[in-house]
Amino acid sequence: MINRSMIAKQLAPGLFAKFGDGMRSVPKRYNKMFKTVDTERAYEEIVQVGAMPLAQVKQEGQSVSYAGYGEERTYTFRPFTSALGFIITKEAIDDNQYERGSTAYATELGRAMATAKEVVHANIFNNGFSGSYLGGDGVALFSTAHPFGSYTNANTFSAQVDLTESALELAYTTMSGWVDGGGKLVGYEPQRLLVAPGGRFTAERLLKSTGRVDSANNDVNPVRSLDLVPDGYMVNPFYTDPDAWFLTTNCPQGLMSFNRQGIEKRMNEDTDTYSLKVNFNERYVPGWANALGVFGSSGA
Numbered sequence: 001m002i003n004r005s006m007i008a009k010q011l012a013p014g015l016f017a018k019f020g021d022g023m024r025s026v027p028k029r030y031n032k033m034f035k036t037v038d039t040e041r042a043y044e045e046i047v048q049v050g051a052m053p054l055a056q057v058k059q060e061g062q063s064v065s066y067a068g069y070g071e072e073r074t075y076t077f078r079p080f081t082s083a084l085g086f087i088i089t090k091e092a093i094d095d096n097q098y099e100r101g102s103t104a105y106a107t108e109l110g111r112a113m114a115t116a117k118e119v120v121h122a123n124i125f126n127n128g129f130s131g132s133y134l135g136g137d138g139v140a141l142f143s144t145a146h147p148f149g150s151y152t153n154a155n156t157f158s159a160q161v162d163l164t165e166s167a168l169e170l171a172y173t174t175m176s177g178w179v180d181g182g183g184k185l186v187g188y189e190p191q192r193l194l195v196a197p198g199g200r201f202t203a204e205r206l207l208k209s210t211g212r213v214d215s216a217n218n219d220v221n222p223v224r225s226l227d228l229v230p231d232g233y234m235v236n237p238f239y240t241d242p243d244a245w246f247l248t249t250n251c252p253q254g255l256m257s258f259n260r261q262g263i264e265k266r267m268n269e270d271t272d273t274y275s276l277k278v279n280f281n282e283r284y285v286p287g288w289a290n291a292l293g294v295f296g297s298s299g300a
Helices: 004-024 090-094 100-127 165-176 197-208
Strands: 035-038 044-049 070-075 079-087 146-148 152-155 191-195 233-235 244-250 256-267 276-288 292-295
Touching: 004 100, 004 256, 004 276, 070 276, 079 100, 100 256, 100 276, 165 191, 165 197, 165 292, 191 197, 197 233
Parallel strands: 035 256, 191 233
Antiparallel strands: 044 070, 079 276, 146 152, 191 244, 244 292, 256 276
């Protein structure tokens, strides 16, 4: 006797394969913006410790200087569950209409899950200039006054500017002056330029032209000759501001994404309706521990 549970077993491998096809049809971008880390905990905490000041000259016979050392702030990451599913009705099963429709739904479901993950990660940037989304240091991701001990660092401009050669140079110069809580230079440098689709052509010219862009001078293009952005640029269609642009840095604990649980697949029969329920879920959370992992401008 063929029953619905047997059909489910036959249908599941194809559905799961189509789900995977849908996932793969959405290019991964988030892992090029965030450092991804697996976790087995309900939440993760990254503690920013206070930095030591510069070492002092010790005169002969004098005591060594001792500096205070403690925790400055804590960043907490709490993974959430992203889930979606669909239902195959009893009638569709009885009329043998389940196979074509369900595989199409599974492909679309994969796309929906993958796209949601990209949107969630892109929203860290989209909301990065808003005072409604504050980090562990009490300010927005992009701020002119991130507190580090008695010092502050800016990872955005006081007046937002569009992507140009001079804007990149100013961003680099600003980043070169970043210090830790002890006043020591941190030495973080740009890694990748991130732009919305409208910024693709400007990014291509800035990073790949041998001569200076938008200038009659036949000078060398320092952005390229100095390899100012070694990882090139990436276009992210999920940025909501068409003028916005960002530079990720080599800060070791900057933009972070914690994966608590990979994709889980479920299929079971609803005993009340006799329909088959198919759903997928995963758990993750993006955010930032050190805002100096990125520099950003919302554009003019």
